[in-house]
Amino acid sequence: MVDIGLRAIRGDPERRGKFRKIPVVTISNPGENKKTSKFFQFKMFIRLFFSEKILGDGIKKCQPSELQNIIEARRSITAKVKILQGEKIRNELIDFKRPATGIAPKFIKKVLGKTVKNNINKNDPITWNKLF
DSSP, rough: EEEEEEEEEOOOGGGGOOOOEEEEEEEOOSSSOOOHHHHHHHHHHHHHHHHHHHHHSSSSOOGGGGGGHHHHOOOOOESOBBBBOBOOGGGGGGEEEESSSSSSGGHHHTTTTBBSSBBOOOBBBGGGGOOO
16 A cells, blocks of 8 residues: 655744645555565655645745846836926825836835935936935
């Protein structure tokens, strides 16, 4: 008889001490040929090992193919109208548009009230080096 299961072992410190499941294959029929059972056990272990690799390590991270989409999908703070040099940033002067080539909208409180170094044209992204 072949028993296929998962055994929980202590995880890596990087995974904050969580338990990790590893595949375990045991053959409990003593009457089987030892060579055949070892081969079968190895074959099942390989299958389970690769199925675990396919499932991944459980840590969420971006794939290289997704990195470009992040830039295009996120928004940044842009100028709604032309902002002149020395003018302070106000709500009426800014907008949030794609792609994310400027300051992220989560920093809106830090941007409001800042003074502009040089003129910023309409629809240009606002970056930190354009502000005092």
